[in-house]
Amino acid sequence: MPDVKVPIITYTGINQQVELHDSDSTLLECSIMNQIPHIHECGGNGLCTTCRIRVMDGHNNLNPRTLKEQEIARVRKWDPSIRLACQCYTKGDVNIQRLVWTNSEVNKLQLETVPEGVAEERAIAILFCDIRGFTKLASENSSFDVAHILNRFYTVLGDPILVNNGIIYQYVGDEIIGLFGVSGGIKYKNCNDAIRAALGMQYAIERLNHIELVDFDVNIKMGIGINFGKAYIGHLGHPKHKQFAVVGDPVNTASRIQSYNKEVNTNILVSDTVLKSLPRETVNIGRTFSNQMAGHDYDTVLHELLGFKDMDIQLELQQSLDVLLRNEEAFASKFYDKVFTKAPKVRALFKNNMASQGRLLTHMLGGIVYSMSRPEHLALGLKLLGQSHVRYGVHQEHYPIVLECLTETIEEELGEMCNPQLLSAWKQALETVTSEMKRYAK
Numbered sequence: 001m002p003d004v005k006v007p008i009i010t011y012t013g014i015n016q017q018v019e020l021h022d023s024d025s026t027l028l029e030c031s032i033m034n035q036i037p038h039i040h041e042c043g044g045n046g047l048c049t050t051c052r053i054r055v056m057d058g059h060n061n062l063n064p065r066t067l068k069e070q071e072i073a074r075v076r077k078w079d080p081s082i083r084l085a086c087q088c089y090t091k092g093d094v095n096i097q098r099l100v101w102t103n104s105e106v107n108k109l110q111l112e113t114v115p116e117g118v119a120e121e122r123a124i125a126i127l128f129c130d131i132r133g134f135t136k137l138a139s140e141n142s143s144f145d146v147a148h149i150l151n152r153f154y155t156v157l158g159d160p161i162l163v164n165n166g167i168i169y170q171y172v173g174d175e176i177i178g179l180f181g182v183s184g185g186i187k188y189k190n191c192n193d194a195i196r197a198a199l200g201m202q203y204a205i206e207r208l209n210h211i212e213l214v215d216f217d218v219n220i221k222m223g224i225g226i227n228f229g230k231a232y233i234g235h236l237g238h239p240k241h242k243q244f245a246v247v248g249d250p251v252n253t254a255s256r257i258q259s260y261n262k263e264v265n266t267n268i269l270v271s272d273t274v275l276k277s278l279p280r281e282t283v284n285i286g287r288t289f290s291n292q293m294a295g296h297d298y299d300t301v302l303h304e305l306l307g308f309k310d311m312d313i314q315l316e317l318q319q320s321l322d323v324l325l326r327n328e329e330a331f332a333s334k335f336y337d338k339v340f341t342k343a344p345k346v347r348a349l350f351k352n353n354m355a356s357q358g359r360l361l362t363h364m365l366g367g368i369v370y371s372m373s374r375p376e377h378l379a380l381g382l383k384l385l386g387q388s389h390v391r392y393g394v395h396q397e398h399y400p401i402v403l404e405c406l407t408e409t410i411e412e413e414l415g416e417m418c419n420p421q422l423l424s425a426w427k428q429a430l431e432t433v434t435s436e437m438k439r440y441a442k
């Protein structure tokens with residue numbers, strides 16, 4: 001019998017080659033088996049498109065596009081070299097490049113569903129955030145410092161938009177604009193995401209003032225306005241230079257709501273439309289105002305947003321993720337030390353290099369926090385993870401040990417930042433994750 005050649009999968013970018021021994025495995029499963037980070041939010045179900053790859057070589061060795069892939073490729077206008085790794089099997093060597101590298105890049109994929117050349121009406125939540133006190137900072141520091149600080153602002157204020165499934169639409173001077181629900185979604189969820197982003201931004205600016213800008217003798221403040229309504233969305237402009245654009249009265253109104261903060265001395269104002277989109281008793285509201293916005297012949301009711309009424313698990317987790325993963329290797333090694341001390345026999349289940357295993361775990365924790373804003377994908381992703389853990393030899397009784405060690409590590413790594421509410425949020429999230437994994441492991 002002639003020798004059957006085992007297909008070799010080459011990952012360009014990281015220049016790694018692996019052999020694919022199981023012809024029933026998809027290219028996504030090949031990455032997972034070889035501990036190559038490969039985002040797969042919907043757990044290989046051909047829905048989220050995050051596992052997309054560009055096939056650089058060996059295209060003819062792959063199965064034709066599945067029906068799910070054909071539909072996705074049509075809507076997103078993909079050229080034939082782009083495939084979903086979770087839908088691809090190969091009978092020979094292939095050379096591939098993963099196209100989505102970070103959790104925050106996932107949101108941008110929404111823009112692919114935005115039409116070219118024409119505008120389409122879509123109901124979205126619009127958030128305008130203005131940084132106050134920046135002029136003083138700019139006049140008292142060198143241009144180099146100012147550019148550095150502005151970049152930090154855009155990062156710390158942009159993160160809460162991204163981690164809540166929003167899109168950063170534009171930076172205009174010291175203003176940042178976020179959009180929620182560009183590719184559709186439920187009204188309540190889009191407004192809730194925008195509100196969580198606003199509260200996350202408020203927290204981020206406080207941290208920036210107290211930690212990073214402490215030597216600059218400034219107290220940066222911000223004003224946020226949120227509105228919800230039907231806006232026109234499209235890729236518009238010169239035929240040779242089209243740009244993503246959002247236009248319409250709800251956008252102008254959001255900007256004016258933001259400015260109104262200055263007049264009434266508030267930090268976050270939301271329109272009545274936003275508030276009415278949320279279930280009753282979701283948020284704490286301060287003062288309420290009624291004001292005729294420029295260009296309107298009617299009054300708009302605005303509410304001062306103070307916070308969520310009950311603990312919002314996602315907001316709590318988002319606020320601590322940065323701190324937790326600032327040293328991913330230390331986090332992972334502390335965690336695995338604890339597990340192997342408590343359950344020494346578990347060590348034998350880990351066949352691969354522990355450093356890359358650790359990176360995968362922390363990558364996964366970040367992924368969980370990001371994908372909580374896309375719960376329909378998270379559940380599917382955990383199904384795959386639960387099933388793969390059965391193959392690794394993981395038993396139900398291992399889960400409480402891992403949960404305990406993860407919670408302890410989180411508590412220690414958060415240090416002074418840790419408080420009972422934050423720890424309880426992490427415990428709840430990890431319990432949800434592990435119970436979902438265990439459900440599919442049965």
Ligand code: HEM
Pocket residue numbers: 032346349350351352353357360361364365385388389392394395398399402430433434437
């Ligand atoms: C919060 C729950 C958990 C999460 C988020 C998690 C996450 C991960 C991830 C992302 C991988 C990489 C491979 C893949 O994607 O399939 C992995 C592999 C693995 N996990 Fe987990 N895991 C969890 C619970 C557990 C438990 C309870 C055990 C039992 C000791 C365990 C043992 C393993 C082993 C043995 C591997 C394969 C490592 C190798 O092949 O060397 N995990 N885990």
Ligand code: FES
Pocket residue numbers: 039040041042043044045046047048049050051052084085086087
């Ligand atoms: S589409 Fe492949 S993992 Fe979601």
